[in-house]
Amino acid sequence: MKKNVRDPVPVIVLTGFLGSGKSTIVNRLVKERPGRKFGVLLNEFGTAALESQIVETRKKPVVELPAGCLCCVGDGEIEKALRDLLKKEPTLEFLIIEASGLTSPAPVLELLSREDNPDFRLSAVWAIIDASTFLEREKEVGLVRKQLSFADVVLLTKTDMTPADTRLAVENRLAALKPGIAIFPTSERIPWDAMGEGGERSVETSEKKTSSGKRFFRADQHHEVKVWEFEYDRPLKLDAVKAAFAVEEPGLLRSKGILYLDDPTGHRWKYLVQVAGAQKQLYSRPWDANEPRRTSLVFLGTAFDEGRLERMLKAGTEGVAGTESLAGPL
Secondary structure, eight states: OOOOOOOOEEEEEEEOOTTSSHHHHHHHHHHHOTTOOEEEEEEOSSSSOOHHHHSOOTTOOEEEEOSSOTTTSOHHHHHHHHHHHHHHOTTOSEEEEEOOTTSOSHHHHHHHTOTTOOSEEEEEEEEEEETTTHHHHHHHOHHHHHHHHTOSEEEEEOGGGSOHHHHHHHHHHHHHHSTTOEEEETTSOOOGGGGTTTSOOOSOOSOEEOTTOOEEOOOOOOOOOEEEEEEESSOBOHHHHHHHHHSOOTTEEEEEEEEOBSSTTTTTEEEEEEEETTEEEEEEEEOOTTOOOOEEEEEEESSOOHHHHHHHHHTTTTSOOOOOOOOSOO
């Protein structure tokens, strides 16, 4: 009797530089496509699994690959993560892979294009571009252009925070770098179906092809970035946290994680923080029943003084517990 073989699960890969809004796009997709069965593979720097707490997956199957980026973990680890997702949800309709902002998506594209990978197929690559910082980042960081080179479509984020002339300049520059690419501002309705969700990849990039016509990608670029992780079991003082995040560190590109605060709500509520340049996000979520109460933060950049940040974050933690509640911006 012939064994039933399911069709390969289409995969959408999200790429984009630090702070471009990849997690926000995943959250929006979850909210706007509630009836679709899809899994999420998250990948970020740092040993603590922070990204899965930031993404609101609403019971979607999730696997996270911390402690590196897709170009650092082995193919075996990625393949295991993909298989784990299928075990969690055998009837997956499609899969989202959110790559680290500090790597090219080439390694995972190479894996998905291999002839011995019958369970998954590449459907589309979405480049998430921050309209407010793209022109500056594109000049300073070659990786931004590399990520764009693999994209089928661009999702342009933070257009509501970008002057109209800057947005036009961004769109013109994107068109020059990637002629003919479709650009969708996220401030408007996103046509998910038109972006390769579950469909075939249709836009060619600079990949090679095998004799069978299957796309073949070769990873050829690595990152150079400083990563500092801060973990602390004592609750932090609110004023100390505000002061630390107010420090100007030009080489600090991104920071995010979980705060355990010394305030009346700190034992019941954890605070999730994301910072990219002048843009800060902060929101609360209850601690899980058996979750250790601790602060877990990761800082990424080209150069910054982690010693000063550590001293500032720990300031006052030997004293009496504070009574100030978390209110106002960081």
